Every structure is written in structure tokens, then in C-alpha cells.
Amino acid sequence: MGVVVAFEDKETGQGAGKASQARIEQLVELTRPDMERVNAMILSRTGSEVTMIPEVANHLISSGGKRLRPMLTLATAALSGYRGDGHVKLAAGVEFMHTATLLHDDVVDQSDMRRGKLAARMLWGNEASVLVGDFLLGQAFKMMVEVGSLRALDILSTAAAVIAEGEVLQLSVAKNTQTTEDEYLxxxxxxxxxxxxxxxEVGPVIANAPKADAAACRSYGLNLGIAFQLIDDALDYGGIANTLGKNTGDDFREGKITLPVVLSFRRGSETERAFWTRTLQDSDIRDGDLEEAQTIMKRHRALADTIERAEHYAKMAKDALGLFPASAMKQALNETVDFCVARAH
Known part of the structure; x- marks a missing residue:
């Protein structure tokens, strides 16, 4: 998922990106020296004698995005007082894992766009996208092994398995209008x-920080990630195309069941439920259906309540950092939570 760089103000319709940008700028500045090293490592590890591999990988890697996830690895390592170089390789590995999932997701979802550009699958085909994603995963694990932390390797390899499980679970609920909120979460x-x-979590782990610190950082990341996705769900029905790096309504056209749909279906009339069944479950989408979906969501406060739930998880993310003493990095991490939620306003 792309990180927002501009969005519409609810009241004026003017771009409010600058306010949101200010909230993440401190994290960007504090991690800039290490991120330069991460970016250099990313470029060096995409090299291959097989020409198509760097072409496909760099198409997505160079297409924008804040690289928020690797910045979080660097930030939590610094928050935990880490002194060393291992966090750079772990951060690069995290970004490779993320890029691999994007390549795979676009194939599964049959997406045409990614971060405002044609998806790799549209240029090189589905097979190449999947296989280059596999190459990046292999490179990610290679870097993790080089760091020499068995615990960090365990955390990230477990994450890879959980992510795959999440993708398969999403397939199982795809187009199923009976999906519950708990199932979607x-x-x-x-x-x-x-x-x-x-x-x-891997930041404090390689710093040999207390288990409580690692657990706190994990809780921060988990709740931030949930909030981040819920905001994206709302933006797909209420944002503008360049906000998400994809077309508004892509989730609707792809038949994805997201939280705004779950809430709208539960709260709707029989006629409205029949609409969701026809469009999402039966893939019978007609002219004007996206606008009708947006109208139904507004009628039942589905978008507003999705944002409220995101704000709830955002507060939990901030609370998780409560045991850390005040510092510039802690402030930057808290402001990053605000940044992720502010995209919807």
C-alpha cells in the first residue's frame, strides 16, 4: 500500500497533504542517515544477471512510497539504544518483504495500478511478478541471516508465514457479503x-532490550498497521486517486470485502443488501454503482465508523509506547500514528 502524499480537505477540497507531511517529517529526518544506507543496500541487493529481475523490482521500488516499514525498524532500534549495523540489513529485508507482497497482491487482485503507475504485472506479466517477488523474499531472508540474530530471523520468518495466511484468509472471505467484522480484522x-x-519488534530485539520493550514496540506496530489499513479502506470509497496511488473504488470493482462494506451490509435494508450481493458477490457492476455504494455507506456512517475504529487502534499504538521515556524518536513515532490517521481528514 502506498503512503499518502496528498489528499483533499473535507471542508475546502484543497490539498491537506502538507499538514500530514509535517507529522511524519520528524521520523524521516531522524532516520535519514540510516535510510540512505538502507536505500543503497536495496539497490545493491536487487542486482542479478537475469535482466528482468532488477527491471521488475526497481519498477516498484523506485515508484515512490515513504518506506514507512523500514523506517520503523530503524526508529525502534534507535529508541532501544541500538549501536551497530544490523538494523540496516533488517530494515532492507523488511522493505523487500513488503515489496514482494505488493507484487504478489497485484497478481492475486488483478490490479492494474500500483502507486499511480502501471502494476508490474501489466508490463512483465503475472509469472514474472510472482517470481521476482519470490526472489526478493529470498534476498530478505539472506540479509536476516547475515545479521546473526536468531530471534530477529524467527520474528520476520514467522511474519512471512502469517502474511501468507492472511492472504489466503482474504481469499476465503473474498466476495462473501456475510463476512463479519471479526473475520475481516x-x-x-x-x-x-x-x-x-x-x-x-526486531529493533529492540537486536538491541538486546528487555522483553517488555520488544513487546511494547510490537504492540505499537500491530495497532498502527490495523489503523493504517482501516484508513486505506475508508479512502478507497472517499479519497481521490492520487491519494492511494490507485483508482478510487478499486476495492469495489475487485469485489473486496472491507470494513465499510461489512458495516453497510449489516446495517442496510434488504434492498441495500441485495445491492451488495449483486455488485460484490455476483460481480455484476453497472454504471453508477460506485456512487450508489458511497451513498449507502454515508447513510449508515460506515466510512465515519471505520475511521473511528482506526482512531481507536491509533490510540492503542500510542499507549504502547508509554513505558519509554520522552525523546525525539518517541515523539516522532507518536506523530507517525497521527500521520497515518490524518490521511482520512
Missing amino acids: SVIRGKTAELFAAAC
């Missing part, structure tokens, strides 16, 4: 929040 905990959690 299980999906996003696996496919989105788990990598946030692992990215944050």
Missing part, C-alpha cells in the same frame, strides 16, 4: 499489521 491483522508489528 483477522484478515488485516495477518496481511497488513503483522509486517508493521515485526518491523517494530
